[in-house]
Amino acid sequence: MQISEQNKEKDGLIETVNESTSEKGSKVYELGYLLISSIKEEDLPVTYGNLKELVLSFGGEIISDEMPKLINLAYSMQKVTSNVRKKWATAYFGWTKFTMDSEKIVELKKHLDLDPNFIRFLILKTVKENTIAAKRFVRGETYKRPIMKKSTENETAVPINKEEIDKEIDALIAA
Amino acid sequence: MRQDYFSANNIKFIDYKDVEILKKFLNPNGKIMSHKKTGVTSKNQRALASAIKHARFMGLLPFVVK
Numbered sequence: 001m002q003i004s005e006q007n008k009e010k011d012g013l014i015e016t017v018n019e020s021t022s023e024k025g026s027k028v029y030e031l032g033y034l035l036i037s038s039i040k041e042e043d044l045p046v047t048y049g050n051l052k053e054l055v056l057s058f059g060g061e062i063i064s065d066e067m068p069k070l071i072n073l074a075y076s077m078q079k080v081t082s083n084v085r086k087k088w089a090t091a092y093f094g095w096t097k098f099t100m101d102s103e104k105i106v107e108l109k110k111h112l113d114l115d116p117n118f119i120r121f122l123i124l125k126t127v128k129e130n131t132i133a134a135k136r137f138v139r140g141e142t143y144k145r146p147i148m149k150k151s152t153e154n155e156t157a158v159p160i161n162k163e164e165i166d167k168e169i170d171a172l173i174a175a
Numbered sequence: 176m177r178q179d180y181f182s183a184n185n186i187k188f189i190d191y192k193d194v195e196i197l198k199k200f201l202n203p204n205g206k207i208m209s210h211k212k213t214g215v216t217s218k219n220q221r222a223l224a225s226a227i228k229h230a231r232f233m234g235l236l237p238f239v240v241k
Contacts, residue, residue, distance in 0.1 A: 032192070032233055073234035091234065095192065122233055124191075131190040 025101045028063065028128050031055070033112075033121035034077075035068055035092040044068060044092065047117055052096065058108050060100040063128060068094030081116050091119050097126060177214030181223075189222045191229035197236060200227065205240040 039047060048068060055062060071093045078087055100108070105123060112121055180199070181189065191197070200208050200215075200223055207227055210220050230236040 032229075034233060071234070074231070074237040075234065077234060093233065093235070120233065122191075122229060124229065127188050129188070131188040132193055 025103065026099045027102055027105075028097065028099050028126050029060075029105055030095060030097045030124045030126040031108075031112075031121060032093070032095040032124070033068075034073075034088075034119040035094070035117050036079075036086075036119055037070060037088060037090040037092065039092065039117065048094065054111065055096060055098050055100070055108070058100060058104045058111075060098040060104070060108075063097040063099065064130070065096035066094055068092035077119055079119050088119055097128075099128075179214060179216045179219060181215060181219045189219065189226045191226045191233070192235070193226075194230060194235050197223070197227050197230055201236070203240065205237045 033051075035044075035047060044067075052062060052065070069092060070090055072090055073088065076087050076089045077091070078085055080086075109123060112118060180186075186196075189196075200213055202208055207224055210217070213220065213223075215223060227236060231238050
């Protein structure tokens with residue numbers, strides 16, 4: 001019992017230490033990457049899942065991400081893998097945003113450098129909030145029709161003369 | 176003078192993935208437009224330049240348009 005309690009205490013200590021370090025050293029990063037287009041569409045979720053696990057294994061917490069999408073590159077890129085130079089005109093572009101220790105991010109970079117699935121990647125410091133600006137909506141001002149006002153004015157302006165109406169009715173009956 | 180695009184549209188962080196916005200600040204050759212032409216504040220112009228450079232590196236924007 002005593003041992004288990006001690007362990008608990010120890011665990012608690014470790015947790016608090018971790019929390020304090022995470023508050024101190026962890027920053028928000030974004031990893032943008034280009035995956036080689038020779039990966040099949042069916043296998044894409046697997047590599048995507050592996051990448052997520054990799055980030056988690058380095059103690060990262062994923063904030064937001066996007067599935068890699070096939071894009072046409074603005075210019076062709078070269079990459080040497082196992083002494084063979086290959087050119088790529090299309091690639092899967094995806095990104096993940098996560099918080100991680102500033103020391104761990106260097107290890108992550110080293111790990112990604114060796115990955116043959118990546119053409120390129122980019123690690124940036126960023127902010128937690130969603131940075132992609134929402135599309136601007138067209139002017140929301142509604143155009144008020146002046147006709148409505150006029151009609152109401154006309155109605156109020158016409159005075160009701162009882163005698164005239166009575167006379168008209170009488171004339172109609174007589175006819 | 177034109178007003179700063181980013182403060183007018185309430186954009187606080189210029190993202191390199193927002194290619195549609197960044198394209199507005201490129202000339203027909205794909206060069207970054209000057210501070211004079213964009214009318215963007217100095218701070219945002221610097222952030223804009225680095226965002227465009229990041230987008231170029233990731234193949235989202237061209238370095239040159241032939």
